[in-house]
Amino acid sequence: KTTEVSESETLKSHPNLILTQESVAEIKAHLGSIPVFDATLAKVQEEVDLAIAEGIDVPIPKDMAGGYTHTQHKANYDHMQKAGVLFQLLGDEKYAIYIRDMLLEYAALFPTLGRHPQERSYSRGKFFWQCLNDSNWLVYTSQAYDCIYDWLPKEQSDHLNRTLFKPYADFLSVETPKFFNRVHNHSTWGNVAVGMIALVMDDDELLDRALYGLEDDNIDPNELDDDGGVIKDKDGKAGFFANLDSPFSPDGFYTEGPYYQRYAMYPFMIFAEALHNKKPELKIFEYKDGVLLKAVDALLNLTDADGEFFPLNDGQKGMSYYTASLVSAVDIAYYYGSQRPELLSVAKAQNKVQLDATGLAVAIGLKEGKEQPFIKKSMELTDGRNGDEGAVGILRHQDDNAAMTLVMKYTGQGLSHGHYDKLSFSLYEDGEEVLQDYGLSRFVNVEQKNGGGYLKENKTFAKHTIAHNTVIQDETSHFDYDFVTGSRHHSDRYVFDASNPQIQIMGAKEHNAYPNTSFHRTMVMVKDSTLAKPYIIDVFKVLSNTAHQYDLPYYYFGQIVATSFKTEAPKALEPLGTKNGYQHLWKEAESTANADHIQFTWLNNQIFYSITSATHAKDKVLLARTGANDPEFNLRRDPAMILRKENTASAVFASVIEPHGVYNAVSETADNAYSQFESVTVVLDEEAYTAIVLKMTSGASKLLILSNLDPNNETEHNLKIGANNYQWTGAYYFQ
Amino acid sequence: KTTEVSESETLKSHPNLILTQESVAEIKAHLGSIPVFDATLAKVQEEVDLAIAEGIDVPIPKDMAGGYTHTQHKANYDHMQKAGVLFQLLGDEKYAIYIRDMLLEYAALFPTLGRHPQERSYSRGKFFWQCLNDSNWLVYTSQAYDCIYDWLPKEQSDHLNRTLFKPYADFLSVETPKFFNRVHNHSTWGNVAVGMIALVMDDDELLDRALYGLEDDNIDPNELDDDGGVIKDKDGKAGFFANLDSPFSPDGFYTEGPYYQRYAMYPFMIFAEALHNKKPELKIFEYKDGVLLKAVDALLNLTDADGEFFPLNDGQKGMSYYTASLVSAVDIAYYYGSQRPELLSVAKAQNKVQLDATGLAVAIGLKEGKEQPFIKKSMELTDGRNGDEGAVGILRHQDDNAAMTLVMKYTGQGLSHGHYDKLSFSLYEDGEEVLQDYGLSRFVNVEQKNGGGYLKENKTFAKHTIAHNTVIQDETSHFDYDFVTGSRHHSDRYVFDASNPQIQIMGAKEHNAYPNTSFHRTMVMVKDSTLAKPYIIDVFKVLSNTAHQYDLPYYYFGQIVATSFKTEAPKALEPLGTKNGYQHLWKEAESTANADHIQFTWLNNQIFYSITSATHAKDKVLLARTGANDPEFNLRRDPAMILRKENTASAVFASVIEPHGVYNAVSETADNAYSQFESVTVVLDEEAYTAIVLKMTSGASKLLILSNLDPNNETEHNLKIGANNYQWTGAYYFQ
Ligand SMILES: [Ca+2]
Ligand SMILES: [Ca+2]
Ligand SMILES: [Ca+2]
Ligand SMILES: [Mg+2]
Ligand SMILES: [Mg+2]
Ligand SMILES: [Mg+2]
Ligand SMILES: [Mg+2]
Incomplete structure (x- = not known):
């Protein structure tokens, strides 16, 4: 009986990664009365319903970025993540079924794959030409998986863990150390991918690997990546904390520059939210004197009057704080920071929110008219x-x-x-x-x-x-x-x-x-x-x-x-x-x-x-x-x-x-x-x-x-x- | 006694050019309740009050376009025209005094001048390097003069007519036939300048000259202007009607192209309004099957989605129907045409009106929300x-x-x-x-x-x-x-x-x-x-x-x-x-x-x-x-x-x-x-x-x-x- 109780507790524990049982209940209580949240949700629903209507397509990986299989696998993780949210917030099982069926296809495909046939990357992936994109896949898909984890029969989650997720995490880490054990925005994605799925599966060994890197990587300290960057960090550190320590200054400036900071903010912030939910003892938002919250502020200040990032280093002009990762970052910084009303004015301009407790808080703040102008100072x-x-x-x-x-x-x-x-x-x-x-x-x-x-x-x-x-x-x-x-x-x-x-x-x-x-x-x-x-x-x-x-x-x-x-x-x-x-x-x-x-x-x-x-x-x-x-x-x-x-x-x-x-x-x-x-x-x-x-x-x-x-x-x-x-x-x- | 009555009738006849005694009364009755008109008037008043505070400056002509004396004489006619309107609509004599004092300075200066010292034009002017700008001066100043004509003691208006205006009109016409007797937008300004002052002074001989040109001009038919254009019209016609007949097609397209049509629209339309007021028997707005009203419509259609004119022929990009001459043209076309609600939406975008009966009608139309979109068709x-x-x-x-x-x-x-x-x-x-x-x-x-x-x-x-x-x-x-x-x-x-x-x-x-x-x-x-x-x-x-x-x-x-x-x-x-x-x-x-x-x-x-x-x-x-x-x-x-x-x-x-x-x-x-x-x-x-x-x-x-x-x-x-x-x-x- 003890066993059964503990099993049922386990069954009820998910979602606990980004959405939690408490936040789901709270959001449900507000639905229909929080305009920005409601509008974002409606758009997401429309998008996912369309994807469901079009049917599941998990093609054999073949193309470079921009090509068909690349684009399809990208769309898949995006739709799964959104379907997970919809399942939790709207309770319609069709979203859970969509995720389950797609995951089962991925679990069938994964063991059949070697590395991606395109040979341009120093770290070729599975579903994509480079591990970076595979990590994107896992960061998003982990969230979807968390949302249906309790709904899935245990034999199915066991099957997925064993056939797809654990091997995938190993592939991105132990099997690709040059990718995983670096201080670089790509590696942040890799660390977070492994960390997110570790939290979903409650796999502490995996989580350790994500947070602190591989102990032995056998990387030649002079080895360079595709962009000419050295692989090995000069201090020899790796993992999520190393990626948080080294590229970020105490002011929250990310040494690669705002364009890549913007790209990295999503894994940093979403994993921080997950860690906060599941490992509150890490006090991740207080880490390094609150560097993650400062980073969001730094990034918002590294923009021109239109919100476009200064193109320092490699930066594509036109990228701005309207991008999805900044919607997420601003909402998370608002919620886990001190609810600064200046952030609400940025969120108002963004006109969408993250569909979780953070976005709920922002939507309520905006509904109550609490926003103040975000004035960029010298x-x-x-x-x-x-x-x-x-x-x-x-x-x-x-x-x-x-x-x-x-x-x-x-x-x-x-x-x-x-x-x-x-x-x-x-x-x-x-x-x-x-x-x-x-x-x-x-x-x-x-x-x-x-x-x-x-x-x-x-x-x-x-x-x-x-x-x-x-x-x-x-x-x-x-x-x-x-x-x-x-x-x-x-x-x-x-x-x-x-x-x-x-x-x-x-x-x-x-x-x-x-x-x-x-x-x-x-x-x-x-x-x-x-x-x-x-x-x-x-x-x-x-x-x-x-x-x-x-x-x-x-x-x-x-x-x-x-x-x-x-x-x-x-x-x-x-x-x-x-x-x-x-x-x-x-x-x-x-x-x-x-x-x-x-x-x-x-x-x-x-x-x-x-x-x-x-x-x-x-x-x-x-x-x-x-x-x-x-x-x-x-x-x-x-x-x-x-x-x-x-x-x-x-x-x-x-x-x-x-x-x-x-x-x-x-x-x-x-x-x-x-x-x-x-x-x-x-x-x-x-x-x-x-x-x-x-x-x-x-x-x-x-x-x-x-x-x-x-x-x-x-x-x-x-x-x-x-x-x-x-x-x-x-x-x-x-x- | 008969003589006295007729004199007093004469005294009461002005203004009768653009503003009329009836329209002044009507406008005064609406002031304060017609937002666009009121706002335009307030801006004009602010501008003229500032000019009055700065004092009168009628420098000896010296500079090319862009230079100091050029810019000052331009500002002078602009301020006089506006001061005339303010005197009529607000009744404050300081505006009349300002015009009078400035005109007396011009009357003192004019007889001392030969042609402008800058020698770049084929038709050098008096206050400006080219007669075109002198004609601008006279078109605007005629309106100011009309507004204070009755207020001036007769000996002063006689003095101004004799010393300044009649000689100026002769200068622009008989003394500069190559400028006056052409079919060209410059000549339109010349014709209208002479015509406007003719109407103010009730000088029918001058008016005839303005409408039909000089009989003998002795222009060599092969002579070219600064731009390489031939001076002499191929049909040998001249004057306002010739400039209305020849460059305009029956559809209202002006052969020089929209940029110059925009420039010419002001003299065409403002003179048409004056002729309508003082010579209604000419039925000027019905002339050539209503070509002037069609011209406004043609011009509005020769624009891109921002209202910017297509730069056909010599046309500076960025010029648009927000320019002052189009404010005037749209208001006049609305009033003397069939009050088309499409024109109101253009006037609404322009957000200002001409300060006369036509602008009053537009302002009332807008206040009553009558505007309809101006949809440009093929x-x-x-x-x-x-x-x-x-x-x-x-x-x-x-x-x-x-x-x-x-x-x-x-x-x-x-x-x-x-x-x-x-x-x-x-x-x-x-x-x-x-x-x-x-x-x-x-x-x-x-x-x-x-x-x-x-x-x-x-x-x-x-x-x-x-x-x-x-x-x-x-x-x-x-x-x-x-x-x-x-x-x-x-x-x-x-x-x-x-x-x-x-x-x-x-x-x-x-x-x-x-x-x-x-x-x-x-x-x-x-x-x-x-x-x-x-x-x-x-x-x-x-x-x-x-x-x-x-x-x-x-x-x-x-x-x-x-x-x-x-x-x-x-x-x-x-x-x-x-x-x-x-x-x-x-x-x-x-x-x-x-x-x-x-x-x-x-x-x-x-x-x-x-x-x-x-x-x-x-x-x-x-x-x-x-x-x-x-x-x-x-x-x-x-x-x-x-x-x-x-x-x-x-x-x-x-x-x-x-x-x-x-x-x-x-x-x-x-x-x-x-x-x-x-x-x-x-x-x-x-x-x-x-x-x-x-x-x-x-x-x-x-x-x-x-x-x-x-x-x-x-x-x-x-x-x-x-x-x-x-x-x-x-x-x-x-x-
Ligand atoms: Ca910009
Ligand atoms: Ca344009
Ligand atoms: Ca633009
Ligand atoms: Mg140092
Ligand atoms: Mg650079
Ligand atoms: Mg022909
Ligand atoms: Mg051209």
């Missing part, structure tokens, strides 16, 4: 597991005239998806790119473009330094484009101070991008009360022990309105160089500054912008455009203005970047089409200080002095420039 | 004063999946702003250009770009045939780019039938673009019930008596996804040619079709499009981009796919153009990324018939047979193709 998000491997700095200004966002990257390499872009930046106005980071070169899931995979131009251009708004020495990328070297180093934050909304400053140094060469870039966002919009001061100080060529590109958009330098039309367009991405740029013009400053004005999105830059008379200005040596037209044809200083050991690139006017095509008026700056001059450049004078067309003039060696905001400085003495406290003087 | 708008000089054809399809608009131009030359673009077309989806007409090369009022005037690239590229989606023979533009030749001819409509929403067809012929060569283009918009969006069949038949090279460009936007032909990356980019606009195109790739059809797929605005085209194996496909030989970066960098047939007397370009899929960057899904067409084949091409087979990927196949010589929709045809016999009635067979 902030620095440190990189590195201890937060001491550089950072991403974000300066923002928002008022009725403009929303400007300046993003500067002074992080570590960012694992295999990292770009060679030390101290690069991008600038946004109102959700539009003003000065861009190219992003990745890939059309995800567009089959005609290399099966939707990375294009070769990602490696030959997009990752290279010249694809970024930062300094390139001698037409060679940072770290000589060597991943191992790049991974050994990180930039160092120098100053970040957004406390004065009129003068926000950030700066960083990089000592390892080139041998015997150091970089120090400072970016200041100034909101002058006499000007409608903020302007940016960009001071890039380079110091080397030998003479070099230095290029600093600005990737603008739109049409050139005026240049202070004379441009000539070449008879034929030649590539700008032969390697390191230069071979992909056409040289549209090559000019000499011929003056102590240059000015460059362009028009984009009906807004006039200018860059005014201090120069030596012999400095060059190159106008370039991507697209050379691109037979398949994989690259966009985007323009850049490149400042070039030749044959010099040290250099200061000092510029002002400003939006200054508006064109109206309907009234045909050009308001403030001219730059508000007359000139930018470097009046002093020493080891300890660099001083810049900005002359404005109004006649006003500004002096910026940067302390190059001591950013402490309590240090007192005293500096003589010409006849004048300047005294101030802190990292900079600006008047 | 239509043909004839060109030529008698409607027999070709036409613009517009095919539209709109449903929940897509709004597609196809615009084909088979008009006359379009006066001096005409482009050499016979049988060209452009395609829109949802207000975005899919296949573009380049438009003009100019940044209106952007001073850095040639003072805001036309750029040289307008003549060297934008007007040339290669800038358009039509056939070019031997790299030479239509009519050998000769304006006089082009003006002697027009294309001929052949068929236009939009009666079947599933199969809409238009076609035209052109016999004069090249010697001994004829063009026949047919465009069909097909809505297949099995496809989500309509597709376009484009059949361009060329016939010559000798062998030539034929190019047909398609100016797409965005990024190439796939090409059936092999593309190679050139080592250096060379211009596509040396003249006729070809020198401005970079040749990015040159391929050989190597097959009996080519396919070209691209992605723009997250939509997949394809062109599938029948080819001979030796046909070439060129990928090109504007921007060569453009030292000042005046041209946009826009791409084109060019089909080239070499060394052939006759040719048929037969293509299908289709939107077929959607990319979603958030879900990263590519739905229907592949063309729905397998191939396009010309199965028969004879003098009388051309037959095209479209094979779809679904396996379905369509046959289009065009009757090339007889478009009559009652003619019975009988044709054998291969083994099959086809019988049908009308211009085409499609099955």
Whole structure:
């Protein structure tokens, strides 16, 4: 009898992974009175009913991403996960039957399969060409399985555990250690897949493997993956906790960048929810000072005004917090965090919720009108597991005239998806790119473009330094484009101070991008009360022990309105160089500054912008455009203005970047089409200080002095420039 | 005593031009209860109060467009016109005083002036560099003057008439006959300027001059203006009625194109309103079967889904029916037409009204919620004063999946702003250009770009045939780019039938673009019930008596996804040619079709499009981009796919153009990324018939047979193709 009781307790224990018996009861009590939840549920039901009507299709694996069998297996796990929710919330057995029948087909298929016939991955899967997708399958399917576990006769669940799920978990882990035992977003999926099914099957050995990795993996520490990343973590750790420890900084920044963070957030958050439900003793949401909740906040802040992620490292433009994994992440962060009303406004924009207790809480919050605007503020998000491997700095200004966002990257390499872009930046106005980071070169899931995979131009251009708004020495990328070297180093934050909304400053140094060469870039966002919009001061100080060529590109958009330098039309367009991405740029013009400053004005999105830059008379200005040596037209044809200083050991690139006017095509008026700056001059450049004078067309003039060696905001400085003495406290003087 | 009564009657007669004593009383009775009117008035008051606070400034004329004196004189007439309205509607004398004081300054300045010091115009003005702007001044200022005429002591109005207005009217007409006695939008402004002030001063001789032109102008019939247009009308007519007769077709299409029609609508409509008020016996709104009211309707139909005008001929993109002249035109058309509720919905979008009886009527209509959607339908708008000089054809399809608009131009030359673009077309989806007409090369009022005037690239590229989606023979533009030749001819409509929403067809012929060569283009918009969006069949038949090279460009936007032909990356980019606009195109790739059809797929605005085209194996496909030989970066960098047939007397370009899929960057899904067409084949091409087979990927196949010589929709045809016999009635067979 004791046995029977315990058996019946076991029978009643599911669902207990994401949905629980308590949350199901609570949701059922609210159904019909929680608009966002009800609407999401109705859509899901419609979708699954359609899938059920079309019938079960579990094809023999054959195709690459985008192909038929790939797409079908993807649809299957998605439909099963949703059917599980519907079965629990609506109680209609047809959903359970659908899952059961499909799982039985998978259980019949699985033992017949070797590795997937497509051979492009270093970790080929079963149902898919790579284990990553198989892990996706298991993360979703585990949830469906949990929802019908108690409903299934025990012999069927035993059969599935034995024939499908346990072997599948072993396949993804012990049989594919290079995939499983890494610190990488793919491995996170692998760990979570094994962990989720472990929780469903109550298999503690499997759970241990998921949390802490395989003890012995026999991985060669120099082995690389398809993307050129090293397999083996430098600390030798693996498993879910290692993937939580290492790529996340204490601020919740994920070193691969927001695009991959977005992708990884789903397994991180959904497994955390499952662990919270089944292993509350792990206090997973408090782990590393609540890093998972901070990660959601970090990710929401790494977006432009449209909610689109900054395309740092490999990131496809257009991906935004409207994506499904962020719906899940926001709901989970709201529920397991402190129910911050700012998150509700994001959820409101998303207009759907996760169909569990977290989504219920969000839907109730929204129904009660509790949302508050999510206001993105200036902030620095440190990189590195201890937060001491550089950072991403974000300066923002928002008022009725403009929303400007300046993003500067002074992080570590960012694992295999990292770009060679030390101290690069991008600038946004109102959700539009003003000065861009190219992003990745890939059309995800567009089959005609290399099966939707990375294009070769990602490696030959997009990752290279010249694809970024930062300094390139001698037409060679940072770290000589060597991943191992790049991974050994990180930039160092120098100053970040957004406390004065009129003068926000950030700066960083990089000592390892080139041998015997150091970089120090400072970016200041100034909101002058006499000007409608903020302007940016960009001071890039380079110091080397030998003479070099230095290029600093600005990737603008739109049409050139005026240049202070004379441009000539070449008879034929030649590539700008032969390697390191230069071979992909056409040289549209090559000019000499011929003056102590240059000015460059362009028009984009009906807004006039200018860059005014201090120069030596012999400095060059190159106008370039991507697209050379691109037979398949994989690259966009985007323009850049490149400042070039030749044959010099040290250099200061000092510029002002400003939006200054508006064109109206309907009234045909050009308001403030001219730059508000007359000139930018470097009046002093020493080891300890660099001083810049900005002359404005109004006649006003500004002096910026940067302390190059001591950013402490309590240090007192005293500096003589010409006849004048300047005294101030802190990292900079600006008047 | 009789004299006194008549004097007092005279005193009470103003305003009687645009505002009348009756309309002023009626408006005053409604103020505060007509939201759009009240809001417009409040904004105008705010603007004028600010101008009054800044004080009167009537500088000595000196600058070009965009410069200080130009801008100030423009602001002056604008503020005076508005102040006149405010004086009448609000009764505050400060507005009358402002106008009076400013007019007295102008009256003091005028006699001291010779022609404007800037020498760029063939018709230099007084306050402005060209008489056009002086005419603008007088059209607006006449309205202000009318509003204070009765308020002014008679000696002041006599003084202004004698010192300023009468001499100014003479200056614009008898002293500048080349400007005044033309058929051209500039002259319309001149005629209306003289006519408006004539009506205010009750000067019938002046009015006659305005309406019918100068009797003797001594203009050399071969003389050209700044734009290369002939001055003298071919029929020798001049004046307002000539400008109404000749450029407008009976459908209300204005031969210069919608951009200039928009500009001319203000003087046409405002003068018509004035004539209606003061010379109702002219029945101006009934003139030429109500052509002015039809013109407003034509113009509203010559827009994309955003209300932006098709950039036919010289037209700046972005100009739309939100412009002030269209606010005026829509209100006037509503009031003097049949109060069509469709016009109210346009006025509602414009969200402002003209501050007179017409705007009052619109505001009341809107307040009463009478508006109905303005649904743009497929239509043909004839060109030529008698409607027999070709036409613009517009095919539209709109449903929940897509709004597609196809615009084909088979008009006359379009006066001096005409482009050499016979049988060209452009395609829109949802207000975005899919296949573009380049438009003009100019940044209106952007001073850095040639003072805001036309750029040289307008003549060297934008007007040339290669800038358009039509056939070019031997790299030479239509009519050998000769304006006089082009003006002697027009294309001929052949068929236009939009009666079947599933199969809409238009076609035209052109016999004069090249010697001994004829063009026949047919465009069909097909809505297949099995496809989500309509597709376009484009059949361009060329016939010559000798062998030539034929190019047909398609100016797409965005990024190439796939090409059936092999593309190679050139080592250096060379211009596509040396003249006729070809020198401005970079040749990015040159391929050989190597097959009996080519396919070209691209992605723009997250939509997949394809062109599938029948080819001979030796046909070439060129990928090109504007921007060569453009030292000042005046041209946009826009791409084109060019089909080239070499060394052939006759040719048929037969293509299908289709939107077929959607990319979603958030879900990263590519739905229907592949063309729905397998191939396009010309199965028969004879003098009388051309037959095209479209094979779809679904396996379905369509046959289009065009009757090339007889478009009559009652003619019975009988044709054998291969083994099959086809019988049908009308211009085409499609099955
Ligand atoms: Ca954006
Ligand atoms: Ca548009
Ligand atoms: Ca847009
Ligand atoms: Mg990058
Ligand atoms: Mg460190
Ligand atoms: Mg054109
Ligand atoms: Mg004719």
